[in-house]
Amino acid sequence: MKNPVQWLRSFVFIVQMYLAMLVLGIVFAPWAMASPKGARVACKSFARWALWTARWMVGIRTEVRGLVPSGEVIIAAKHQSFLDIIIIFNAVPSARFIMKRELMWTPVIGVYAKRLGCVPVDRGKRGAAIAKMVKDVAKETKEPGQLVIYSQGTRVAPGARKPYKIGTAVLYEGLKQPCIPAATNVGVFWPRTGIYRKPGLAVVEFLEPMQPGIARGDFMEQLEARVENRSDDLMREAGFEPEQAAVQA
Template identity: 45%
Template sequence: MIFLQYMRSFVFIVVMYLWMIVVGLLGAIPAAFSKNATYWVLKFYCASVIFLARVICGLHVEQRGEIPSGNVVVASKHQSFFDVMLHMYYLPRANFVMKQELKYAPILGFYAMRIGAAPVKRGQKSKAVSQMMQGAKKGASDGGNQLVIYPQGTRVAPGDHRPYKVGAGVLAQRMERPCVLAATNVGYFWPKRSMLRKPGTVIFEYFDTMPEGLELSEFVKVMEEKIEDKSNRLLDEAGFKRRG
């Protein structure tokens, strides 16, 4: 059975990336002239991947909580590439703070720049906040969006821990936006460094809004506690066995 699931996963991955090339190239012309068309292409591709994951791998998605709209910051758990696609699919006008290297990635970089994503160079803390603010303001200049930021700065596998950074708090406070939290157990089904895509149900949940008036250090502490607690509960629900 595990061999068969690996074969299904391999087929899914090949089809997913081939379809990305097809959709990305066909959609490039309308996307180059229209931001609305850019979002349509991205949402269509993400819907296709969700469908392919269900049909080929038996991987379903359950979305919980009220989907944020308007000008908000979304501070999210990040466990795999799939949760990026889920944000793009569910949020009306998703945008992202992303690592700068992705700006130059084929297809992905083009579409990320078309929606006004905010690229940030790792290892330059003094410049990171300025880069995030510049990118966020540029991306919001056409009427607003839901700005997704991953406070841990990278994908983190279930059971592992990386400290949360201040970026989400800084953006929310300086841009005077509510900060909505998001949690998921997607990493259990779509591991960070594995070809296997497990059958089951990914839970993807928007679940809380950060209180106003917190000092930045307290903001980060509360955000981390809330996101980690919710994500761990979702992992428990999926059957993940945590160490310790």
């Protein structure tokens, strides 16, 4: 039985977080429309606000481990909830995301995503979507930054298993940039759906870079093994047993 007081705190936290997103989106709009720098400052401000309020309102502390990427790299991250997006964006200097096309039409998020140079993907078209994604990424490489892609293509609940999609390897081959795998346990505390937020230490960990030149099959195999194994370790550290959850599912 979930704690009703924690549930109420979670509800209030979510309401104020999205209200803050709206307010900051409006306040920074003139600067964001004039310059991508304004959009980035606005989003960084929101990320810091969300992390700060998560700590004292619902008891979620956050930690970034590993060497934070700062150059032109691909970050191939485990995606469990909105929280890992916030942590990564706050941690790295110039993140832009591969994101599903529908989000580009949402209020505030869509407008700022376009200004940041995020790349929309139509997940329903597979091969055509991958080809267009590579073309769109090439178009948006005017300024150095960190391109974040979620290799499973969607949020994945702790303990669930979903295949890694080939799009990450295609970008890795085409851009010829190092790929930084990123593991996380955030879904243990901030689930992909629902209101309840559980107190604890949510971690995103940047792993050792994968340098350009690894063959596609080997790259995908190594990427999945490294991200999944380390994410499982982080979830166990948080008191969650991923194998048991997978069996129950």
